Amino acid sequence: MRGSNYSTKMMVLATSMLKLSICTAWIMPRQTPPQRFEIDGFAQGTTYHIVYYGLAKTITNKQTDSLLKSLDRSVSLYLPGSLIRQFNESDKGISIDEPFRVLIRKALEINKATDGVVDVTVKSLVDAWGFGVKKAAAPPGDEKIKQILTNVGPEQIWLKGNFLHKKSKDVQIDLNGIAQGYSADLLAALLDQSGINDYVVEIGGELRIKGNKPGKEPFKIGIEAIDGTDMAPSPLRKVIAPGRGAVTTSGNYRKYLEANGKKISHIINPKTGYPAINEMISVTVWAEDGITADGYDNGFMVMGLKKTLRFLEKRTDIGAYIIYKKENGTVADTVTTGFKGYDID
Known part of the structure; x- marks a missing residue:
């Protein structure tokens, strides 16, 4: 009889648990699928676009605009009163903020790694060749270039604490070759801090990627091609899905000037003072962050194919897709x- 009573109690308990399980399943809310959100804006003389997936809109245009405007006040050559313009107009240098310091430190690190072909003191050369804020009437002559080169080089500036020093008043810096990649990093950090794990950030063609679309579909990126022997862009040459990190591109085929029937590249070799001329057409760089990818892409364009391949031969933290x-x-x-x-x- 004890055994029968025990079995009966177990059956009642099992039935109760089954009912509880059914009730619990019935009252459990269905999992809400992530929604797609987009943010568009204008900053740093270009556009930016963000796509992210989440359960609610947690990032607004006001936040992203504010972040990018703050960086502009630091390193924009186009904004009157920015810190970089104050530095360029100063005699001996100025105190700078944290974003400025981050960019200068990284630029000097890349300058050393590339044997000087990436150099932020190149602004006077960029201006002389007509690619600066103010357009030059004509390309510079040899003597003009020789004179400008006396104020170009990593030894012309040094950072001590918060103060960025310069050797002379004529030393001018330009962070445009690295700042947009860093801008993408700052936007990515804003998304990360808000708990967003699936996004693509694009500013001026520079990208930061993390995660996937719903259903684990990867974010895909197209790399523009060059058609035949022509320097005009054509349909996409390659579609990639890096999964994470940063992708930036530098090329000669979109931004150039014409003088005496010749196309002049906007990418200046700071060691010679002249536009880079070699077999390179474009370089698309992948790295863990935008400041690194953007900092190296112009350098690879100057280095040329063989040197770039040697530089990246055994690297897994940075890589390049090269059209030449x-x-x-x-x-x-x-x-x-x-x-x-x-x-x-």
């Missing part, structure tokens, strides 16, 4: 080991 022109004039491409997402077409 062969000796016979045809267009080809190559990729290094550290370039993420290349296996998707």
Whole structure:
């Protein structure tokens, strides 16, 4: 009888648990799928676009605009009164803020790594060749370039505490070659801090990526091609899905000037003072962050194909997809080991 009574009690308990389980399942809310949110804006003389997925809109245009305007007040060459313009107009230098310091430190690090082909003191050369805020009437002559080069080089500036020093009043710096990648990093950090794990940030063509679309579909990025022997852009050459990190591109085919029937690249070699002329057409760089990718892409354009491939040969923390022109004039491409997402077409 004890056994029967025990079995009966167990059956009642099991039935009660089953009812509880059914009730619990019935009252459990269904999981809400993540929604797609977009933010568009204008900053740093270009546009920016953010796509992210989440359960609610947690980032607003006001936040992103405020963040980018704050950086502009630090390093924009176009904004009157910005810290970088104060520095360029000063005799010996000025005190700078944290974003400015981050960019200067990184720029000097990359300058050393690339044997000087990335140099923020290049502004006077950029202006002389007509690619600055004020457009030059004509390309500079040899003597003018020689004179400008006396104020170009990493030894012309040094950071001590919060004070950025300069050797002379004529030393001028330009952070445009690295600042947009850093801007993408700042926007990505804002999303991370808000608990957003799936997003794409784009500003002026520079990208930061994290996570996936719903259903684990990866974010895909198109790399523009060059058609045949022409320097005009054509349909996409490659579609990649890096999964995370930053992707930036530098190229000669969109931004150039014409003088005496020749196209002049906007990418200046700070060691010679002249526009870079080699087989490189474009370099798309992947790195863990935008400040690194953006900081190196122009440098690879100046270094040329062979030096860039040697530089990246054993690197997995940074990689490049390179479009270049062969000796016979045809267009080809190559990729290094550290370039993420290349296996998707």
